[in-house]
Amino acid sequence: MSREPAFRPRVPRLIVVGSGIAGLYASLLAVDSGASVVLLTKGELNESNTWYAQGGISAVLDRPAPGDTIAAHVQDTLQAGAGHCDAAAVQVLCTEARHDIAGLQRFGAHFDIAGDGGPALGLEAAHSAPRILHAGGDATGARIAAALIRSVLARQADGKITLLSGAQATALRLSSGRVDGVEYLRDGRQHTLMGDALLLATGGAGQVFAQTTNPAVATADGLALAVRAGAAVADLEFFQFHPTCLAQEGRVQEGGVQEGWAEEAGATRDTNNGLNGEPLLISEAVRGEGAVLVDAGGRRFMTAYHRDAELAPRDVVSRSIALHLAKLGDPNGHVYLDARVIEQAKGPGFLARRFPTLTRRILDAGFDWTRDLVPVAPAAHYWMGGVVTDLLGRTTVPGLYAAGEVACTGVQGANRLASNSLLEGLVFGRRAVESFLFGGSDWGAPGGAPPRTPHDPPNLASSADEGLAPSELFPSNTAAEPGVSAGSTAASSDGGKEVFSREALRRLMTAKAGVLRSGKLLTEAAETLDRWTAVVHPDAVPAGNADPVGHEDRNLLLAARLLVAAALDRTESLGAHYRSDEPEEAYALRPKASLVRD
Numbered sequence: 001m002s003r004e005p006a007f008r009p010r011v012p013r014l015i016v017v018g019s020g021i022a023g024l025y026a027s028l029l030a031v032d033s034g035a036s037v038v039l040l041t042k043g044e045l046n047e048s049n050t051w052y053a054q055g056g057i058s059a060v061l062d063r064p065a066p067g068d069t070i071a072a073h074v075q076d077t078l079q080a081g082a083g084h085c086d087a088a089a090v091q092v093l094c095t096e097a098r099h100d101i102a103g104l105q106r107f108g109a110h111f112d113i114a115g116d117g118g119p120a121l122g123l124e125a126a127h128s129a130p131r132i133l134h135a136g137g138d139a140t141g142a143r144i145a146a147a148l149i150r151s152v153l154a155r156q157a158d159g160k161i162t163l164l165s166g167a168q169a170t171a172l173r174l175s176s177g178r179v180d181g182v183e184y185l186r187d188g189r190q191h192t193l194m195g196d197a198l199l200l201a202t203g204g205a206g207q208v209f210a211q212t213t214n215p216a217v218a219t220a221d222g223l224a225l226a227v228r229a230g231a232a233v234a235d236l237e238f239f240q241f242h243p244t245c246l247a248q249e250g251r252v253q254e255g256g257v258q259e260g261w262a263e264e265a266g267a268t269r270d271t272n273n274g275l276n277g278e279p280l281l282i283s284e285a286v287r288g289e290g291a292v293l294v295d296a297g298g299r300r301f302m303t304a305y306h307r308d309a310e311l312a313p314r315d316v317v318s319r320s321i322a323l324h325l326a327k328l329g330d331p332n333g334h335v336y337l338d339a340r341v342i343e344q345a346k347g348p349g350f351l352a353r354r355f356p357t358l359t360r361r362i363l364d365a366g367f368d369w370t371r372d373l374v375p376v377a378p379a380a381h382y383w384m385g386g387v388v389t390d391l392l393g394r395t396t397v398p399g400l401y402a403a404g405e406v407a408c409t410g411v412q413g414a415n416r417l418a419s420n421s422l423l424e425g426l427v428f429g430r431r432a433v434e435s436f437l438f439g440g441s442d443w444g445a446p447g448g449a450p451p452r453t454p455h456d457p458p459n460l461a462s463s464a465d466e467g468l469a470p471s472e473l474f475p476s477n478t479a480a481e482p483g484v485s486a487g488s489t490a491a492s493s494d495g496g497k498e499v500f501s502r503e504a505l506r507r508l509m510t511a512k513a514g515v516l517r518s519g520k521l522l523t524e525a526a527e528t529l530d531r532w533t534a535v536v537h538p539d540a541v542p543a544g545n546a547d548p549v550g551h552e553d554r555n556l557l558l559a560a561r562l563l564v565a566a567a568l569d570r571t572e573s574l575g576a577h578y579r580s581d582e583p584e585e586a587y588a589l590r591p592k593a594s595l596v597r598d
Ligand SMILES: Cc1cc2nc3c(=O)[nH]c(=O)nc-3n(C[C@H](O)[C@H](O)[C@H](O)COP(=O)(O)OP(=O)(O)OC[C@H]3O[C@@H](n4cnc5c(N)ncnc54)[C@H](O)[C@@H]3O)c2cc1C
Pocket: 017, 018, 019, 020, 021, 022, 023, 040, 041, 042, 043, 045, 046, 047, 048, 049, 050, 051, 052, 053, 054, 055, 056, 057, 058, 140, 141, 167, 168, 169, 170, 201, 202, 203, 204, 213, 214, 215, 217, 218, 219, 221, 222, 279, 281, 381, 382, 403, 404, 405, 406, 418, 419, 420, 421, 422, 423, 425, 598
């Protein structure tokens, strides 16, 4: 194990893990305030969820759209969160948004301009006013990340920051209960880096599921590291799914079986996952133009699930697709988007003019959507839950901060409002740096706003009601078959006591803990996860393990266990967490999340 003397002496030393919006922005602020910063990231600097963000970033600026107010942004966020948000955190997010948009601009990020010379403000579902800033049309995340990366590289050239790409954090170091460093893998060797504090900005965990919009780096590492260090986590049952992500048949996610236990168990690498090359969201604007969803038999099915068919709210479309696939006995399968009808109705060339980027990317994936059906499936998109932090980004472990998607500040509640997540990474990343530099660096210590109350960690040992009530899935549904639940038809991926592999885990999670959940499905998932846990031991990091994929696999398994335990504990539907076995009367009384994802 080697040590890298990466910090400048006698100044506050901050380790930042992750180069998405939260990690990049926080690093820049810390460096410019005189701190010595080492930024570690697992792949290249641009490998992040941030890079893929399309829609934009929400903010009520100094000169908002007519009628828009911070109070309205707060209200929209609370409503999307289905009554589960932390109101104080939402107030901070919406009030301080304008400062951090200005901060982004100082680091070279520029937003699209309207005809009057002011920022072009987009309107998105469940926002009551146009307040979405975007860059390069639908390239917002890439433009923002590129600007921040340029600024970071400039500071590296000036010797002000140390960048370690290809550096995978594998464990947090603790001394007397305080985080004082990190262990990481780089170039096949293990290293240790010591600092005064560490900011986790490792993003999300879409790779827990077979279908995801997230890139390959989103393997729940930060959550797992924090849990092993004793940090509280919360809201893990709330995972947002996007209904129409390109399903790329025959393309395989790298990674999976870890040497050692898999060999021992006689496993072979599973190459039949079938989804997830470059993630590609197909925006609902395409359905807005008239595209319809059909199943493998060519049947249009959404009309049977909701009166608005393909234009139903996104969470309803996701659930309808999942239910339909479950009914067909193929819960890990996909349906098809038929955009040919648009071209037929609006004339040749319309799709390429209206959706140039999508047309190109779909062509790159091997489909000409003027002639072909495009395979799509609901995909894990955004994790509302995470490592509990207070309003200053402090976790429950001294010396450990978290910001961005890995954190649970409470702003996203049970369902995220579109375009609020990039903003969360900015606002709370900055607050974490302020706390580190200017005081109140420990959970609950003076120097900042009062911390949020951490939720109890989910009970890993809990189990749920076995029964599957024959409830209707959709309260507004007029034609879906009553009495059918996903649980009754979901294929068991574990009948033969399948051994652990990443692909098996991901298929299990999509089939039993994905868009549609029930006590029965979740209990089955928990049993399989427990069995794998007894072999893989994801609660601990084996000393000297230099296998990067193995670390990720352990993290995914740990995250999946925690997610399933939380989903079992919450027996009612709320926001993005949908329990098909909740009695219909109870469901009807619950606050519903609005409809929104980007
Ligand atoms: C397709 C898509 C579209 C989206 N559109 C929008 C949108 O329009 N508006 C919006 O607000 N949100 C959007 N989101 C969500 C938003 O992009 C993310 O929530 C946000 O970018 C998360 O930022 P982050 O900094 O927390 O993490 P990320 O951007 O995911 O960055 C995490 C970083 O941590 C690194 N990392 C992970 N593990 C380790 C490790 N063990 N060691 C070292 N480094 C590690 C990763 O390599 C990466 O660099 C979208 C997401 C996707 C996937």
